Amino acid sequence: MLPSYLEKLTIIDLRERSEKLNALMESCTICPNECGTNRITEDTGKCCSSAKVLVSSISPHFGEEPPLVGKCGSGTIFFTNCNLKCVFCQNYDISHLGNGREISIEQLSDAMIQLQNKGCHNINFVTPTHFTPQIISALAIAVEKGLEIPIVYNCGGYESVETLKLLDGIIDIYMPDIKYSSNEIAFKYSGVKNYWTKVKAAVLEMYRQVGHLKISNSGIAKRGLLIRHLVLPNDLAGSREVINFIAEEISKDSYVNIMDQYRPAHQAHKHSELNRVITSDEYYQVINWAEEAGLHRGFVEK
Secondary structure, three states: OOOHHHHHOOOOHHHHHHHHHHHHHHHHOOOEEEEEOOOHOOOOOOOOOOOEEEEEEEEEOOOOOHHOOOOOOOEEEEOOOOOOOOOOOOOHHHOOOOOOEEHHHHHHHHHHHHHHHHOOOOOEEOOOHHHHHHHHHHHHHHHOOOOOEEEEEEEOOOOHHHHHHHHOOOOEEEEHHHHOHHHHHHHHOOOOOOOHHHHHHHHHHHHHHEOOEEEOOOOOOEEEEEEEEEHHHHHOOHOOOOOHHHHHHHHOEEEEEEEEOOOOOOOOOHHHOOOOOOOOOHHHHHHHHHHHHHOOOOOOOO
16 A cells, blocks of 8 residues: 555645645634644744744654554654643653754655665654644655655644545544543643543544555554543543443444553642542543444453
8 A cells, every 4th residue: 555645646736735834824724723823924823833843852762552563663753843732741751841953854754764764654744733834845745755664643633624525635644632521621631622622523534534544464554533532530521421422423343442541741740639649440441442342452451
Protein backbone atom coordinates (compact mmCIF):
# COMPACT_ATOMS: atom_id res chain seq x y z
CA MET A 1 0.00 0.00 0.00
CA LEU A 2 1.45 3.33 -1.08
CA PRO A 3 1.12 6.33 1.25
CA SER A 4 -1.96 8.40 0.45
CA TYR A 5 0.06 11.38 -0.77
CA LEU A 6 1.69 9.20 -3.44
CA GLU A 7 -1.38 7.18 -4.33
CA LYS A 8 -3.92 9.99 -4.54
CA LEU A 9 -2.06 13.27 -5.12
CA THR A 10 0.62 14.88 -7.25
CA ILE A 11 3.30 17.36 -6.26
CA ILE A 12 1.15 20.08 -7.82
CA ASP A 13 -1.77 18.99 -5.61
CA LEU A 14 0.42 19.14 -2.50
CA ARG A 15 1.65 22.61 -3.40
CA GLU A 16 -1.91 23.82 -3.96
CA ARG A 17 -2.99 22.44 -0.58
CA SER A 18 0.04 24.09 1.00
CA GLU A 19 -0.92 27.47 -0.47
CA LYS A 20 -4.50 27.17 0.82
CA LEU A 21 -3.33 26.17 4.28
CA ASN A 22 -0.75 28.95 4.46
CA ALA A 23 -3.43 31.48 3.51
CA LEU A 24 -5.32 30.49 6.67
CA MET A 25 -2.49 31.96 8.76
CA GLU A 26 -3.16 35.49 7.50
CA SER A 27 -6.08 35.68 9.92
CA CYS A 28 -5.58 32.36 11.60
CA THR A 29 -8.43 29.87 11.47
CA ILE A 30 -6.30 26.73 11.33
CA CYS A 31 -7.77 25.34 14.55
CA PRO A 32 -11.10 25.90 16.36
CA ASN A 33 -9.56 28.66 18.48
CA GLU A 34 -9.89 30.84 15.35
CA CYS A 35 -7.87 33.59 17.03
CA GLY A 36 -7.63 35.63 13.81
CA THR A 37 -3.97 36.51 14.34
CA ASN A 38 -1.87 37.33 11.29
CA ARG A 39 0.83 34.75 11.91
CA ILE A 40 2.49 35.52 8.57
CA THR A 41 3.70 38.84 10.02
CA GLU A 42 5.34 36.93 12.91
CA ASP A 43 2.58 37.71 15.37
CA THR A 44 1.74 34.74 17.57
CA GLY A 45 -1.69 33.23 17.89
CA LYS A 46 -3.32 31.54 20.85
CA CYS A 47 -0.96 28.64 20.13
CA CYS A 48 1.96 31.01 20.91
CA SER A 49 3.33 30.39 17.42
CA SER A 50 4.02 32.53 14.38
CA ALA A 51 4.85 31.19 10.92
CA LYS A 52 8.27 30.07 12.17
CA VAL A 53 8.47 26.32 12.74
CA LEU A 54 9.66 25.28 16.19
CA VAL A 55 10.55 21.70 17.08
CA SER A 56 11.73 20.13 20.31
CA SER A 57 13.00 16.80 18.98
CA ILE A 58 13.39 14.71 15.84
CA SER A 59 14.15 11.01 16.33
CA PRO A 60 12.99 7.41 16.00
CA HIS A 61 10.61 6.72 18.89
CA PHE A 62 9.82 3.35 20.44
CA GLY A 63 7.21 4.39 23.01
CA GLU A 64 4.25 4.70 20.65
CA GLU A 65 1.62 2.04 19.91
CA PRO A 66 3.12 -1.24 18.61
CA PRO A 67 1.66 -0.90 15.06
CA LEU A 68 3.48 2.42 14.71
CA VAL A 69 6.78 1.34 16.25
CA GLY A 70 7.50 -2.04 14.67
CA LYS A 71 11.18 -2.96 14.79
CA CYS A 72 12.67 0.34 13.64
CA GLY A 73 10.56 2.93 15.45
CA SER A 74 8.16 5.70 14.59
CA GLY A 75 9.87 8.75 13.10
CA THR A 76 8.68 11.46 15.46
CA ILE A 77 8.95 15.18 14.85
CA PHE A 78 7.78 16.83 18.08
CA PHE A 79 6.58 20.39 17.53
CA THR A 80 6.83 23.11 20.16
CA ASN A 81 3.74 24.86 21.59
CA CYS A 82 0.14 23.68 21.31
CA ASN A 83 -3.40 24.90 20.62
CA LEU A 84 -4.52 23.41 23.96
CA LYS A 85 -3.47 24.56 27.42
CA CYS A 86 -3.99 21.44 29.52
CA VAL A 87 -3.24 22.11 33.18
CA PHE A 88 -1.94 18.54 33.58
CA CYS A 89 0.25 18.46 30.45
CA GLN A 90 3.17 16.05 30.91
CA ASN A 91 5.12 17.83 28.16
CA TYR A 92 4.45 21.33 29.48
CA ASP A 93 8.08 22.41 29.03
CA ILE A 94 7.58 21.95 25.30
CA SER A 95 3.87 22.63 24.83
CA HIS A 96 3.48 25.50 27.32
CA LEU A 97 6.94 26.93 27.92
CA GLY A 98 7.94 26.73 24.26
CA ASN A 99 11.26 24.95 24.66
CA GLY A 100 12.53 24.09 21.21
CA ARG A 101 14.46 25.39 18.23
CA GLU A 102 13.54 27.02 14.97
CA ILE A 103 13.98 25.10 11.72
CA SER A 104 13.27 26.07 8.12
CA ILE A 105 10.79 24.38 5.80
CA GLU A 106 13.75 22.90 3.91
CA GLN A 107 15.23 21.51 7.13
CA LEU A 108 11.85 20.04 8.06
CA SER A 109 11.73 18.21 4.73
CA ASP A 110 15.28 16.95 5.29
CA ALA A 111 14.29 15.67 8.73
CA MET A 112 11.59 13.49 7.13
CA ILE A 113 14.10 11.99 4.72
CA GLN A 114 16.62 11.38 7.50
CA LEU A 115 14.02 9.52 9.58
CA GLN A 116 13.08 7.43 6.55
CA ASN A 117 16.75 6.64 5.95
CA LYS A 118 17.02 5.41 9.54
CA GLY A 119 14.37 2.81 8.76
CA CYS A 120 11.43 4.42 10.58
CA HIS A 121 8.07 2.99 9.57
CA ASN A 122 6.34 6.37 9.38
CA ILE A 123 6.73 10.11 9.90
CA ASN A 124 4.90 10.93 13.12
CA PHE A 125 4.04 14.63 13.49
CA VAL A 126 3.43 15.18 17.22
CA THR A 127 1.32 18.23 18.16
CA PRO A 128 1.16 19.33 14.51
CA THR A 129 -2.08 21.33 14.43
CA HIS A 130 -0.71 24.86 14.60
CA PHE A 131 2.05 24.08 12.08
CA THR A 132 -0.09 22.21 9.56
CA PRO A 133 0.57 24.69 6.68
CA GLN A 134 4.33 24.49 7.15
CA ILE A 135 4.21 20.69 7.43
CA ILE A 136 2.47 20.33 4.09
CA SER A 137 4.89 22.79 2.48
CA ALA A 138 7.77 20.66 3.74
CA LEU A 139 6.04 17.44 2.72
CA ALA A 140 5.82 18.58 -0.90
CA ILE A 141 9.60 19.12 -0.87
CA ALA A 142 10.25 15.81 0.90
CA VAL A 143 8.22 13.88 -1.68
CA GLU A 144 10.44 15.31 -4.40
CA LYS A 145 13.42 14.06 -2.38
CA GLY A 146 12.00 10.54 -2.25
CA LEU A 147 9.76 10.33 0.81
CA GLU A 148 7.60 7.20 0.61
CA ILE A 149 6.47 6.19 4.11
CA PRO A 150 3.12 6.91 5.82
CA ILE A 151 2.32 10.19 7.57
CA VAL A 152 0.90 10.15 11.11
CA TYR A 153 -1.07 13.17 12.41
CA ASN A 154 -0.70 12.85 16.20
CA CYS A 155 -2.91 15.53 17.76
CA GLY A 156 -4.98 16.58 20.78
CA GLY A 157 -8.26 16.31 18.90
CA TYR A 158 -9.11 20.03 18.86
CA GLU A 159 -9.15 20.28 15.08
CA SER A 160 -10.97 22.31 12.46
CA VAL A 161 -12.96 20.19 9.99
CA GLU A 162 -12.22 22.78 7.29
CA THR A 163 -8.48 22.34 7.85
CA LEU A 164 -8.79 18.57 7.96
CA LYS A 165 -10.53 18.58 4.58
CA LEU A 166 -7.40 20.17 3.12
CA LEU A 167 -5.45 17.18 4.47
CA ASP A 168 -7.69 14.64 2.74
CA GLY A 169 -5.50 12.34 0.66
CA ILE A 170 -2.35 13.49 2.47
CA ILE A 171 -2.54 11.99 5.96
CA ASP A 172 -2.35 8.20 6.23
CA ILE A 173 -2.89 7.70 9.94
CA TYR A 174 -4.85 10.07 12.14
CA MET A 175 -4.09 9.69 15.85
CA PRO A 176 -6.31 12.05 17.87
CA ASP A 177 -6.51 12.04 21.65
CA ILE A 178 -10.15 12.35 22.70
CA LYS A 179 -9.60 14.04 26.04
CA TYR A 180 -13.07 14.86 27.38
CA SER A 181 -16.78 14.41 26.73
CA SER A 182 -17.72 17.74 28.31
CA ASN A 183 -17.25 21.20 26.83
CA GLU A 184 -17.28 22.70 30.33
CA ILE A 185 -14.63 20.35 31.72
CA ALA A 186 -12.46 20.91 28.66
CA PHE A 187 -12.64 24.68 29.09
CA LYS A 188 -11.72 24.37 32.77
CA TYR A 189 -8.70 22.11 32.28
CA SER A 190 -7.56 22.81 28.71
CA GLY A 191 -8.70 26.38 28.15
CA VAL A 192 -10.60 25.84 24.91
CA LYS A 193 -14.26 26.29 23.98
CA ASN A 194 -16.56 23.57 22.61
CA TYR A 195 -13.93 20.82 22.77
CA TRP A 196 -16.38 17.90 22.86
CA THR A 197 -18.40 19.37 20.01
CA LYS A 198 -15.30 20.01 17.90
CA VAL A 199 -13.51 16.73 18.60
CA LYS A 200 -16.53 14.65 17.62
CA ALA A 201 -16.83 16.44 14.27
CA ALA A 202 -13.07 16.20 13.72
CA VAL A 203 -12.82 12.48 14.44
CA LEU A 204 -15.78 11.74 12.19
CA GLU A 205 -14.00 13.61 9.38
CA MET A 206 -10.76 11.74 10.06
CA TYR A 207 -12.60 8.43 9.89
CA ARG A 208 -14.31 9.46 6.66
CA GLN A 209 -10.90 10.07 5.11
CA VAL A 210 -8.94 7.02 6.28
CA GLY A 211 -11.34 4.44 7.76
CA HIS A 212 -10.33 1.70 10.19
CA LEU A 213 -6.69 1.22 11.12
CA LYS A 214 -5.18 -1.11 8.54
CA ILE A 215 -2.22 -3.18 9.73
CA SER A 216 0.09 -5.15 7.43
CA ASN A 217 0.93 -8.83 7.85
CA SER A 218 4.15 -7.72 9.54
CA GLY A 219 2.17 -5.76 12.14
CA ILE A 220 2.81 -2.24 10.84
CA ALA A 221 0.02 0.34 10.57
CA LYS A 222 -0.39 1.62 7.02
CA ARG A 223 -3.56 3.73 7.08
CA GLY A 224 -6.52 4.53 9.26
CA LEU A 225 -7.74 5.99 12.52
CA LEU A 226 -6.04 5.29 15.86
CA ILE A 227 -7.76 6.92 18.83
CA ARG A 228 -6.18 7.62 22.20
CA HIS A 229 -8.08 8.24 25.41
CA LEU A 230 -6.37 9.10 28.68
CA VAL A 231 -8.28 8.02 31.79
CA LEU A 232 -8.38 10.87 34.31
CA PRO A 233 -9.01 10.63 38.06
CA ASN A 234 -12.59 11.02 39.25
CA ASP A 235 -13.81 10.32 35.70
CA LEU A 236 -13.11 13.92 34.71
CA ALA A 237 -12.61 12.76 31.12
CA GLY A 238 -16.20 11.48 30.96
CA SER A 239 -14.84 8.23 29.59
CA ARG A 240 -18.10 6.32 29.17
CA GLU A 241 -19.53 8.93 26.83
CA VAL A 242 -16.26 8.97 24.87
CA ILE A 243 -16.40 5.18 24.53
CA ASN A 244 -20.04 5.23 23.46
CA PHE A 245 -19.36 7.90 20.84
CA ILE A 246 -16.58 5.81 19.32
CA ALA A 247 -18.60 2.59 19.31
CA GLU A 248 -21.88 4.07 18.13
CA GLU A 249 -20.86 6.91 15.79
CA ILE A 250 -17.46 5.80 14.50
CA SER A 251 -17.19 2.01 14.56
CA LYS A 252 -16.89 -0.89 16.96
CA ASP A 253 -13.82 -1.87 14.94
CA SER A 254 -12.04 1.35 15.92
CA TYR A 255 -8.53 0.96 17.31
CA VAL A 256 -8.60 2.65 20.74
CA ASN A 257 -5.64 2.96 23.08
CA ILE A 258 -7.14 3.45 26.55
CA MET A 259 -4.23 4.94 28.47
CA ASP A 260 -3.51 4.54 32.19
CA GLN A 261 -0.40 6.70 32.54
CA TYR A 262 -1.98 9.84 33.99
CA ARG A 263 0.09 11.52 36.67
CA PRO A 264 -0.20 15.02 38.13
CA ALA A 265 2.05 17.36 36.17
CA HIS A 266 2.41 21.06 35.41
CA GLN A 267 -0.46 22.85 37.26
CA ALA A 268 -2.44 19.74 38.25
CA HIS A 269 -1.45 20.20 41.89
CA LYS A 270 -3.63 23.31 41.98
CA HIS A 271 -6.71 21.15 41.35
CA SER A 272 -7.32 18.64 44.14
CA GLU A 273 -9.48 16.48 41.88
CA LEU A 274 -6.52 16.06 39.48
CA ASN A 275 -3.76 15.81 42.07
CA ARG A 276 -3.35 12.02 42.14
CA VAL A 277 -2.73 9.08 39.85
CA ILE A 278 -5.70 7.00 38.76
CA THR A 279 -6.57 3.77 40.55
CA SER A 280 -6.65 0.36 38.89
CA ASP A 281 -10.41 0.29 39.50
CA GLU A 282 -10.84 3.55 37.60
CA TYR A 283 -8.83 2.22 34.68
CA TYR A 284 -10.52 -1.15 34.45
CA GLN A 285 -13.93 0.46 34.72
CA VAL A 286 -13.20 2.18 31.41
CA ILE A 287 -11.94 -1.09 29.95
CA ASN A 288 -15.21 -2.71 31.02
CA TRP A 289 -17.21 0.07 29.37
CA ALA A 290 -15.24 -0.42 26.16
CA GLU A 291 -15.87 -4.17 26.16
CA GLU A 292 -19.57 -3.66 26.90
CA ALA A 293 -19.78 -1.20 23.99
CA GLY A 294 -18.29 -3.78 21.63
CA LEU A 295 -14.86 -2.21 21.14
CA HIS A 296 -12.11 -4.79 20.79
CA ARG A 297 -9.00 -3.27 19.23
CA GLY A 298 -6.08 -1.37 20.75
CA PHE A 299 -6.52 -1.97 24.46
CA VAL A 300 -5.73 -4.85 26.78
CA GLU A 301 -8.95 -6.63 27.60
CA LYS A 302 -9.64 -7.41 31.24
